[in-house]
Amino acid sequence: MSTLTPHRADPPATRWRLGWALLCAWRGFALVFLSIPALALFITCVVFMALLPIGVGLLFFFPLMLLLRATANVTRSAMASWAHVPIGTPYRRLPAGGGVTGLWARTKRMITEAATWRDLLWALLYLPSSLLIACFPMLLIVNGLHGVLMPFLWEVAYRHVDDAQWYTFIKVNSVQRAGLAVPWGLVQVAAGLALAPWFARVNGLWNRSLLAPTKQAELALRVQHLTESRTDAVDASAAELRRIERDLHDGAQARLVAMGMNLGAAEALMKTDPDAARVLLAETREASAKALHELRDLVRGIHPPVLSDRGLADAVRAVALESPLDVNVNVSLPGRPELPLESAAYFAVTEVLTNAAKHSGGRHVEIDLTYTDGTLRITVTDDGEGGADLMKGTGLRGIQRRLDTFDGTLALHSPVGGPTTVIMELPCDLSSRKTSPF
Structure with missing residues (x-):
């Protein structure tokens, strides 16, 4: 992971607060602006998928699907932070390689993945689901405010219009009738605010039903993760063994060899030059202390006592x-x-x-x-x-x-x-x- 898990500063969706309800309603409305490019990407992806057999689609389908996945990932993040509905990422690592062969391998992987088809279905349904679910509380609030302002609007704009105005089921043809729209508008505003957190949660659950990994995808991701972690563990163990071998060869082993040579020289000089022999023995004792210190450091690096x-x-x-x-x-x-x-x-x-x-x-x-x-x-x-x-x-x-x-x-x-x-x-x-x- 490269980033920290976002802190949930928002109150829970089940707890009604005015500011929180307004925020939920506004976020639901904002999702419509994300659903429009998702629908455009769906259309273009389907078009270039149909052109894959003649080769033209190969150049565009893969980058377009990457954009669609990025859009889906933005929605996953939004559902996690806005609706407190975490949605896992179902995509497996794409094959490496350059040129047409590598591009075809990555495109083939995308086509054969269930996550690709679920993303396309999500992109197709994202706009209508956003309008029906995510935007519904905001529509209630806006329509309710329209009713609250109806007496003012009657005086300013509707009085001089020949045809009667309708506010939902209320026919507004006088200032008194416009006043009837105010309580009904307040009811709609209150309903929109009360429903906004719940609809945000429902919208998150709906998106998770399409964007979350399936059981097969979770298993495939798990197998891929275990394979990669096993490979990394083997490589790390091999690198650690090479480090230990290098440290032993360049450190303690070299000192032990030098100690053996010094002891042989001291043994030869014991009778002819005792002073020189004592100097060599002192150097050997110092080298043994350094070798012991290096061995202790090596052991500490492997597993400290x-x-x-x-x-x-x-x-x-x-x-x-x-x-x-x-x-x-x-x-x-x-x-x-x-x-x-x-x-x-x-x-x-x-x-x-x-x-x-x-x-x-x-x-x-x-x-x-x-x-x-x-x-x-x-x-x-x-x-x-x-x-x-x-x-x-x-x-x-x-x-x-x-x-x-x-x-x-x-x-x-x-x-x-x-x-x-x-x-x-x-x-x-x-x-x-x-x-x-x-």
Whole structure:
């Protein structure tokens, strides 16, 4: 994930408030302006789909469907934030490749996906459904205001018109008859305001019935996600093994070889030049201390002992103490996750903290570890300059790949000027807290 989940600042749809009701009615009216391009895209997509056999449609159908998917995604976001009806994205990753072959592979994938046909059906029905459902409260309110203003309109515009005016079922041919429209108009305004939140919810559910992924699509997306996360996990493990091999070869192994050579030389000089032998032995002792230190660092990089002994909370506190930044750690964990997931969470926090120290330009970092509803949630916030981008650099993407192995998610919010907030969530079960003798 590249963005944070929007905070639900709006009151719930079941709670009637004047401002909230007006907002719901206005949002429903605004959706009509999104449904018009959706209908235009439906028409053009169908036309160029029919032209696919002669090759002309191949050049236009794919980009037009991408625009239609973007329009559908805007509606998904609107339903999630406006109607509090989250709608998942059903699209699988499109095949890569350039040229006509790659374009045909992507077009073929789109045509064979059920999500494409559901998007087309949604685009066809979006305008009438918006007019019937989303706009209905606003139409009631506008028509009600027309009735409330009918006495004024009679005096200004309708008095000099020969034909009688009709306001719904009320025939307006005098100022007294115009006054009868006022209470009926007020009833319509009140009805529109009362119905607006409910109709927003109904409209969200209607759009979800067409835009949400089907069971087959969810299964396909799940298989694709597991395949990609498994590949990433294998690649990450291979890269980690290569790193360990390189560190051993260039560090501890080289020192051990040098120690062996020094001991052989010291043994040869023991009788002829004891002073030189003692110098070599001192160098060997110093090299052994450095080799031991490197081995400890290597072990800590694989799986730090404090993580096994004391758990995630104390391991994160230990990392915070070693950081050059002022780090405050807040922990609310009733137990410990499984060791592999605990290790992934630990190294993810370590990487985020390292990135903050190197690139944020801040001085203070706040780390919160909480567990609610079967999810381990880790929030890291720094007071740096912001501007971090999940798509730039490899650090955050590496963390995301690490979390993907455990079905975890990463969300980043980093406006220019800061602060930067990284939220990592890992679904897991916690064991009972281990009692430490310390």
